[in-house]
Amino acid sequence: MDNSGIRKITQDVLGGPDVLRVVEADVPVPGPTEILVETRAIGVNPADWKTRASGGRLGAPPFTLGWEVAGVALNDEDARAVVDVEGVPMLVEPDRAGLDVLPGHALEGEIRVLVDRVFPLAEAAAAHESGESGHTSGKLVLRP
Template sequence: MSDVTTMRAISQDVLGGPEVLREVRLERPAPRPNEVLVRVRAAGVNPTDWKHRENGGFLGEPPFVLGWDVSGTVEAVGVGVADFRPGDDVFGMLAYPFGHGSHAEYVSAPARWFVPKPAGIDHVQAGALPLVSLTAWQALVERAGLREGQRVLIHAAAGGVGHVAVQIAKARGAHVIGTASAGKHEFLRSLGADETVDYRETDFAEAVKDVDVVLDTLGGETSVRSLGVLRPGGVVVSILPVGSDDFPREAERLGMRAVRMLVDADRQGMREIAALVESGRLRASVERTFPLAEASEAHRAGETGRTTGKLVLVAD
């Protein structure tokens, strides 16, 4: 048990494999004006976590505490916070990339990054949702303007972002095509996917045509080749923000749109996500949970690339 001045957290002193992660004691943060101190109950583990663990990414050299998803209980509020009070259950995403730090017992962050946790889901479900849901929402709705009746192709549709994107696209009234290995097709159909493509056996660029929107979660050549399945005026939104100039150049040549983006914290987006959860149209599939102290095992599981849905750390 932690005392009132310290907390458990998962940190690292060097870049490397899952073995560099270790449980440490850090000073427990205090909320500044317009911030809330949240007792973290659950926090998702995402590919960006193990990529930063291994190569530093946007964060540079350690030490640092990873994690952007948060579901928990407000412990204290800073001066000026009007929307929450101690005891409120909330969920949200810390600002990407520099708001990291949710793989710990507590996190202090701006109140506007959080919304009330829907009563119908537990903290594990809520902790799995923020980063992947905001990514999918911002890509499909804000960047692509996905509308009812449009056709959307979602790459890696059974993964963290993908399986949420399928549900958001269906909620928008779209016709959804998802790529995944054959063993995950039944899962995709249970989420509402209208068509499935086994990427191991079938070239999506040959099998899929006349798409309005492609959500590219893979990057590289997938971004460029996805342009070829679009209808005139269509758009490929890649959640991998860097890569070859071939992607925008080919889009311009074909008269299509190419968009690269990073997710960011957004209260209005979280409200939309919460509303979808409350209406029963969105739910995270959680393959496995891990105690906070076993963060390294969660990273190992995630890096296999075989996860369906999400992995979640539980801090209780």
């Protein structure tokens, strides 16, 4: 990743997909409990469009949406830190033994994510519109 900057999707007001915009920003400096990830894909889900419209737990904008990301930790220390990260279950309490075997299934190709459509980052609003339509049959993904 080049240190000159990043692109991110942000909004300054609550509203529909039309309030989203792609902006250039400085590369963030991770805090003591954070890691810096070079993002390769971003999932668009109902929490994104509901927060975009209402603010949800984030309150009033400005803010950046996107809780589902896939990418690469940018240094060895960050990569090692990921091993010690624990998720916070919000809807269900997963069984630890079951979670421990998931990475092996994924590496063997036994678990696949159904992707309905991939959008360029600049088309974030279109991805939100597609998700809100209720006519998708898999994940909506943004590619930087």
